[in-house]
Amino acid sequence: MTVSTPLLGVIVLIYLMIIFYLGLLGYKKTKQIDDYMVAGRTIHPYILALSYGATFISTSAIVGFGGxxxxxxxxxxxxxxxxxxxxxxxxxVIFGKRTRSIGARLNAVTFPELLGKRFQSRFIQGFSGALIGVFMPLYAGIVLIGGARFLETTLGVNYDIAVLILTIIVAAYVITGGLIAVMYTDALQGAFMFIGMIILLALTYVKLGGVTAAHEALTGMSNLVPESLAAGGHLGWTAMPAFGTPIWWTLVSTLVLGVGIGVLAQPQLAVRFMTVENDKALNRAVFVGGPFILMMTGVAFTVGALSNVYFQKTQGLIAVAAAKGNTDLIMPEYINGAMPELFVVLLMLTLLAAAMSTLSSQFHTMGTAIGHDFYREFIKKGDIGNTVNITRLGIAVTILVSVILAYILPISIIARATAIFFGLCAAAFLPMYIGALFWKRMTKEGAIASLLVGTVSSLFWLTFVHAKEAVPLGISKAIFGMDTLLTGTWTVVDPILVATPIAMIVAVVVSFATKPPSEEHLELCYRK
Known part of the structure; x- marks a missing residue:
């Protein structure tokens, strides 16, 4: 179904006017570098919670992981x-409080700067900024794909044009208004997302005959699992895959652990902890953030699985078949086919909000990583003043790269690309981030070693061992004449389970083998 209603134009126009008003408000409140980078460190806890949640849960969660x-x-x-x-x-509660307090003491305005100042290393800040600038466009690209795919199926808009529309709207308020504008608009978009997902869940159960009937019908479809999926360990849509099978490893190691653990080391999320005044604000934010994430992910994953019941009843097909093999189209196809037309418009705004909130944070983080962390601190050694204009240029460059990736990435890529980026961040950043917050004995040398080893080992595993990436890339085949260097179960074990432990061990060993930080610096970082 393609939505065509006069009401659509009015709703979208009002929505965009509010977004641009909030962007303008952020622009007017941005007076100095702290405002642009960390929203002046005075954000309300509820805005923090909604902004964090809306950044975390993008179209990659709703469209990609729902699919x-x-x-x-x-x-x-x-x-x-x-x-x-x-x-x-x-x-x-655990990471956020330390991040906020140490960030304020060291006057850090980005995640790489927090790490760099804690370990007194421009290299850590510069390399971390470069890593974000190079690899985060992959994540931004798939968020663009998710939003554009829904616009394509809902409005009949050409996919390429949909990508440009999304990009231009988000870029307008991110480049001008900084993090204040990003967080204000995120909060509004988060509210849209919450309402939309509640209605989606309720209408899905109504459409499928109620909670019990829907789940019983899905359980009864286990005999319809395609032979190819059954051979990989798929036991039905209400059961976990068979333990140790390729699908089990994909589900558990790549999707559940890769994203579930990788979230702790996401630069665009960690920087939000530095935007509030005190620990009390972080405690209050939990009571908003928890229900928000439950509703966003719980609904997306439940509705995604239940879409099989709808497609079986209406088309005699399972969801993957109805989407012609592209899992990124399952949720858009289901919503457009099963939901009332007016609600499709609301859901379109929900998914637009999800895409725009995450994209705005990604663009801001990539711009600050390139302009502030890599160029100012690493290249220029801090010998230049205000970096807002350079950051804006960095945002523009990374937006361009993200758009190009949205055009060239293959189908069914959203969930996998999200897991790749989250896993890379976990391996590269998490060991030294934990050390920066909780282990005074961790040294600069230990942090650098863990950063390099985590990055290299994660990329090596993706390129030469993990079959989902190694086989399409073909680098292992070209160099060694083998699709993957290892065989069997190793080819389905996600890099996060290999690279992150190795990086942690290296961090500990090298730290104990090198001179500890000075007491004066530790006092600055950790004093009460």
Whole structure:
């Protein structure tokens, strides 16, 4: 179905006017570099929670992971559990408080700067900024894909044009208004997302005959699992895949653990902890962030799996077949086919909000990583003043790269690309981030070693061992004449389970083998 209603234009126009008003408000409040980078460190806890959640949960979660649930089933709900426990409670209460306090003491305005100043290393700040600038466009590209795919199926807009529309709207307020504009618009978009997902869940159960009937019907479809999926361990859409099978490893190691753990080291999320005044604000934010993430992920994964029931009833097909093999189209096809036309418009705004909130944060983070962390601190050694204009230029460059990737990336890429980026961040940043916050004995040398080893080992595993990436890339085949250097189960084990432990071990060993930081510096970082 393609929506065509006079009401659509009015709703979208009002929505965009509000977004641009909030962007203008952010622009007017941006007076100095702290305002542009960390929103002046005075953001309200509820705005923090909604902005964090809206940044975390993008179209990659709703469209990409919802589509993955349509293919793999409700076992993906374990990721929702991880998102709440790790991504909200542990992130805010344990990591967030230390990040806020140390960031304020060191006057850090970005995630790489926090790490660089804690370990007194321009290299750490510059290399981290470069890593974000090079690899985050992959994540931004797939968020663009998710939003554009829904515009394509809902409005009948050409996919290429849809990508440009999304990009131009988001770029306008991110480049001008900085993080204040980003967080204000995120909060509004988060509210849209919350309402939209509640209605989506309710209408789905109504459409499928109620909660019990819907889940019983999905359970009864286990005999319809395609032979190719069954051979990989798929046991039905309400059961976990068979333990140890390729699909089990993909679900558990790549999707659940890759994203569930990787969230702790996401630069665009960690910087948000530095935008509030005190620890009390972080505690209050948990009570908004927890229910928000539960509703976003829980609904997306549940509806994605239940779409199989709808497609079977209406087309005699399972969800993957109805989407012609492209899991990124399962949620858009389901919503456009099953939902009332007016609600499709609301859902379009919900998914636009999800895409725009995440994209705005990604663009801001990539710009600050290139302009502030890499260029100012690493290249120029801090010998230049205000970097806002350079940051804006960095944002423009990374936007261009993200758009190019949105055009060239293959189908069914959203969930996998998200997991790749989250896993890379976990391996590269998480060991030294943990050390920066909680282990005074961790040294600059230990942090640098873990950063380099985590990055290289994660990329090596992706390129030469993990079959999902190694086979399409073909680098291993070209060099060694083998699709992957290892065989068997190793080819389905996600890099996060290999690279992150190796980086942590290296961080500990090298730190104990090198001179500890000075007491004066530790006092500056950790004093009460």
């Amino acid at each position: 993955a649930a349509g293919a793999l089933g409700m076992g993906l709900l374990w990721l929702a559990v991880m998102n709440i426990i790790v991504g909200i409670f542990i992130a805010f």
